[in-house]
Amino acid sequence: MIKKSLLALCLGAVFGAHATQCPRVEGAYATWQYPLGGALAIEELNSDALTHIILAFAFPTEGGGLDTSLVDTHINNALQFGRSNNVGIILSIGGAGVNFLDLTRTDLDSLAKNITDYAIQHRLDGIDIDWEHFSTYEQPNPIESGNHLYLLQRLHELLPSEIDLGTDVEAGFWSGPNYHEDLDIYADYIRFMAYNFTGRWPGSFIDHHSAWLYTQMGLESDMPGINSMMQKYPKEKTLLGLPFYHKGFVDGQSEQVSIVTTDHIVEKLVKDRGIEFNSGHAITDNLHWYWETSELLKKKSQFIKDNHYPGVFIWELHQDSKDPDYQLLNAIAEVLPKCDACSAQWQSYPTIYNQGDTFSFKGKNYRVESGPIYDITPDTLGHEHRLSKLGYCKTNSTFNKTVL
Numbered sequence: 001m002i003k004k005s006l007l008a009l010c011l012g013a014v015f016g017a018h019a020t021q022c023p024r025v026e027g028a029y030a031t032w033q034y035p036l037g038g039a040l041a042i043e044e045l046n047s048d049a050l051t052h053i054i055l056a057f058a059f060p061t062e063g064g065g066l067d068t069s070l071v072d073t074h075i076n077n078a079l080q081f082g083r084s085n086n087v088g089i090i091l092s093i094g095g096a097g098v099n100f101l102d103l104t105r106t107d108l109d110s111l112a113k114n115i116t117d118y119a120i121q122h123r124l125d126g127i128d129i130d131w132e133h134f135s136t137y138e139q140p141n142p143i144e145s146g147n148h149l150y151l152l153q154r155l156h157e158l159l160p161s162e163i164d165l166g167t168d169v170e171a172g173f174w175s176g177p178n179y180h181e182d183l184d185i186y187a188d189y190i191r192f193m194a195y196n197f198t199g200r201w202p203g204s205f206i207d208h209h210s211a212w213l214y215t216q217m218g219l220e221s222d223m224p225g226i227n228s229m230m231q232k233y234p235k236e237k238t239l240l241g242l243p244f245y246h247k248g249f250v251d252g253q254s255e256q257v258s259i260v261t262t263d264h265i266v267e268k269l270v271k272d273r274g275i276e277f278n279s280g281h282a283i284t285d286n287l288h289w290y291w292e293t294s295e296l297l298k299k300k301s302q303f304i305k306d307n308h309y310p311g312v313f314i315w316e317l318h319q320d321s322k323d324p325d326y327q328l329l330n331a332i333a334e335v336l337p338k339c340d341a342c343s344a345q346w347q348s349y350p351t352i353y354n355q356g357d358t359f360s361f362k363g364k365n366y367r368v369e370s371g372p373i374y375d376i377t378p379d380t381l382g383h384e385h386r387l388s389k390l391g392y393c394k395t396n397s398t399f400n401k402t403v404l
Contacts, residue, residue, distance in 0.1 A: 176227025
């Protein structure tokens with residue numbers, strides 16, 4: 001654990017500045033035919049707010065195979081959209097209820113190889129392992145959590161350095177113990193699924209499933225056994241999950257729970273009944289509704305910004321409102337604005353820069369105000385007045401792994 005702490009400290013020193021100035025705003029995109037929220041073409045996504053799209057899902061198959069049939073129907077459009085709009089493309093493997101448990105270590109070797117081959121073939125920006133299913137809860141499961149760790153280790157060994165590797169985890173007494181505390185040794189990002197804290201099970205609180213109290217505890221509680229992110233993983237690698245779906249509890253009980261999109265809340269409660277959107281709670285007929293609001297998302301995003309986390313991820317983009325006045329993604333972007341794309345990197349002589357030319361240097365964009373110039377960088381003493389700073393920049397997902 002000493003080595004792990006030193007590694008985290010070094011990573012924080014190298015990555016911290018870039019992560020703070022260029023936050024990641026990743027949005028999961030469901031690739032199945034009828035996602036909750038209806039049709040939404042990749043080309044319709046707000047590339048001014050998103051830094052990455054997570055394509056969900058590919059699935060592990062018997063013997064370590066990889067089923068990409070759902071993703072294959074979207075991959076070319078996603079890659080074209082991403083390259084044209086400075087948006088990284090991540091492939092997620094797994095999902096809720098998907099079974100990795102029958103795979104042996106040999107099978108996991110094959111799965112890692114198949115994932116790597118697909119990532120290289122399509123020049124992906126990242127891989128995400130969404131391993132949510134375990135056979136036991138409320139206690140560590142060393143074999144299953146060890147296999148999860150092993151899959152990340154193999155991917156870490158096989159993937160090119162420019163392809164990010166991440167994985168999804170939960171906190172709390174119930175599912176939290178199953179997530180190995182060393183996942184961050186191999187993963188570039190740990191995605192904290194800070195939702196579904198309430199729902200359809202006996203004893204559930206009747207409350208918003210991603211309330212700030214639960215989110216904050218999951219991030220930084222020091223309570224023994226709660227398996228918070230702070231207790232297990234470095235902040236520099238932790239991405240906060242934000243939900244765009246919401247829940248209604250029938251008769252104020254947890255036996256029956258409705259899951260709806262933001263548009264359902266907007267149309268049925270806000271517009272039809274005049275309920276204030278940012279209230280986040282309403283009782284109509286026999287349903288007790290709780291939902292994610294713009295103000296709550298701003299609060300969460302501000303916490304991420306103020307405490308220098310690398311960013312957030314969203315489940316799921318189809319579930320946002322179509323009405324721009326209520327789009328949750330816009331609320332996130334207000335607090336975590338996307339960096340500009342990096343211009344071409346500065347080149348030494350014989351490259352000559354004239355007035356109006358732009359280039360990137362050490363993660364920032366610059367414009368030449370007085371030219372021509374050559375062999376002059378923003379660090380060259382006495383020439384600062386010849387360049388204007390345009391701000392921090394980002395090229396897809398590589399800014400957190402390479403000091404530009």
